[in-house]
Amino acid sequence: MQPYRGRAARGAAPGPAGFGCPKDQPGRHVRPVPLPPVQQNLNYCPQIFWVDGCAEAGPPGPPAPPGAPFPPPVPDRSRKPRAGRERSVGFLVMFLLILVAFTGVGLSILKIFHLEKEVDELRESASAEHTAPASQKLTGQKEQPLRREARKAAHLTGNPAQQDLPLEWEPISGHAYTSGIQYQDRGLLVSEPGLYFVYSKVLFRGSTCDSQLLAHVVYKRNPASPGSLVLMEDKAINFCTGQRMWARNSYLGAVFKLRKMDSLHVNVSKIALVNFEESKTFFGLFKL
Template identity: 50%
Template sequence: MTLLALSGTGLAIFQISHLQQELEALKELSSSGQMPQSSEKLKGKANQKSLPLEWESTYGHAFTSGVHYEKRGLVIEEAGVYFVYSKVFFRGQACTTKPLDHVVFKRNPAYPDIQVLMQDRKMNYCIPTRMWGKSSYLGALFNLSRQDSLHVSVSEVMLVSSEESKTFFGLYMV
């Protein structure tokens, strides 16, 4: 079990490092006026108003190609295998016993219910009388269909940091 947990942690660290390198490359291309045509990705910051989370899709690190942002979700334009990732940073000043839930789910017009793709729940995440912060990172490969829309939901919207380097959501075609 320990080996499995360490392997999973290593893979997550590798994926985060890889995503940071891709983001830096995109920043360089963006500043030079050249944008890759086949990348499928959205980077952005959360707007903390409602569930599912609302995302900034045009400013900051936001980038969409091959997907479009609609009704608080990323809509797939081309079927295929995608790496989907989401990071949410929760922070607060008061300690509470409420769990912190972070869920990535999909919808499709042909299917009436939502399908949970990934989820995380944090318990016992704070110390009374101290400011606290807790990250939740989710990432995995999924076979997605055209018109699937992906969304992120959290249990405590008011505790989500809106800094785009701490809370983000995206995907890319593999």
């Protein structure tokens, strides 16, 4: 590097030895001043020149590159951090465990539902087996499902508007009713064969006793058979004495095996001697 030669400012006062010397003094030469060794980490190294015994700072040079005896290693970016991979694997394992747990719970609930349905079916079948009537179990007959049907029955009461025989009855008013049995042609028509309990009650009464015959008869008819068949009968003679009022009850009742289309009727010896109050004279039957 060439030494710098310049002039000091005119009129400048001389400074201390080696510094601030005027540059217009002839015969003075500029020589560089050796500097102490500079630290490697300094970014800027100024140059100082000595001009005829005066120290003068040279123009600033370009900044020196930072000293770095060993540059830091460049990280390898082609490899992913190991901690990130381990975290993603942990999340995946946790998600799979939760999925397996929920699947197991769903299967358990479905299995419990099917078991409850099977238990209900078994209970229904067991209850159906034990609903057969006790009479069927005692007689050894085949058990059948319980039928909730109205029992076939009828109860007729006396009707005062009588004209001729057989007796005419009241089928619907008061205590009278019919269920599965028809009241037709002054009699009860059987629509289903089987065992029936048949009953009839008549109250006879009079103001004077004349010792006449009293008769009370229950009989049946069927279109397949000619004529009529007597089922029950009651007769009375000498049931009163003297010239005074009298009364006599006649009750008939028994079990009969009736066929389909059998019709049952009631006859008496004399209509004028019958008391037709509904609690004193009636007629009916019911299926066993």
